[in-house]
Amino acid sequence: MAEHNLPGNPPVPLVLRRSARARRISLRISALDGRVTLTLPKRLHESEALEFAAEKEDWIRTHLAKHSDVVIVQAGARLPIDGRDRAIVVSNTKRFKLLDDEIEVPAKWSGRALQRFLRELARDRLAEASDHYAAALGRSYTRITLRDTRSRWGSCSSDGALMYSWRLILAPPDVLTYVAAHEVAHLAEMNHSAAFWAQVEALYGAYQPPRNWLKTQGGSLHRYRFD
Structure with missing residues (x-):
């Protein structure tokens, strides 16, 4: 391409x-x-x-x-990193720097470079959450991969491989951790039976609010273009 x-x-x-x-x-x-x-x-x-x-x-x-709701990632645009709205601000920094209400970017930067930074941030958050829930479950996973999936936020294969959408870093933290708990629960229950949802609740707690958020607002995470 x-x-x-x-x-x-x-x-x-x-x-x-x-x-x-x-x-x-x-x-x-x-x-x-x-x-x-x-x-x-x-x-x-x-x-x-x-x-x-x-x-x-x-x-x-x-x-x-x-x-019209599509957002081209450029200086002055706003991104909901960790679910918190942050302005993209060009600075004299040499690296991307996440602040409370801003993300500082170097003078020479690109949307793709920022996307790579966010993918790594997502990997860190998701690996930490996956480790936490896997330890609580007493099961281990084989690997974590990140993709830009459109039809699902995560998956768990029969060999214990976890896959997540990197765009979860744009969602509120409780949504990201819910998805991690959901996929880790599949290590014990490879289905969506009542036993599976009981496992999700045992790991995460009340999962309906973040699940509803993904259903009603998850699509908005795809509006950000990093061309």
């Missing part, structure tokens, strides 16, 4: 992907986060795809207007 911008105010990030099955250029705008993807035949030059996007600019911008 390649990434480009459609010029304008503001520029529109474009993702170009090739497909051996494609016979012509196709354009898709994600209903979830407004991501614009151009799929093009394997041998087609990228310049033709960009020309196609330019021809469709009015259509693209009209549809993106329906995604």
Whole structure:
């Protein structure tokens, strides 16, 4: 995949992907986060795809207007890290620095670099929570992986591998720890039976509030774009 911008105010990030099955250029705008993807035949030059996007600019911008809640991560934008709203502030710091109401970023930074920082922060939080609940359960997991999943916040495989969405770092801390407890509980109950939910409650406590938060507000964590 390649990434480009459609010029304008503001520029529109474009993702170009090739497909051996494609016979012509196709354009898709994600209903979830407004991501614009151009799929093009394997041998087609990228310049033709960009020309196609330019021809469709009015259509693209009209549809993106329906995604007005999408937040492009840039200086001045706000991120709910650990569920707490923080402004992105450019500073003379050499590293990303998390403060009470701000996150300081170096003069030369990118959304992708900030995403990597948040992934590592999420890994630390989730590993700590997973260790805590695994010890309480008396079971061990094999590994933790982080992904940018759209359909689930976590999973537990039959061999004890835990997977989490790194975007949980944008949720309130009790939501993140609930997901960790939920997946660790699967080490004992690989189902969603009454016994499983009893295990979640034994590990976490009253789990319904964070579970409801994910159902009603979890989708908002995907509105932040780190292009």
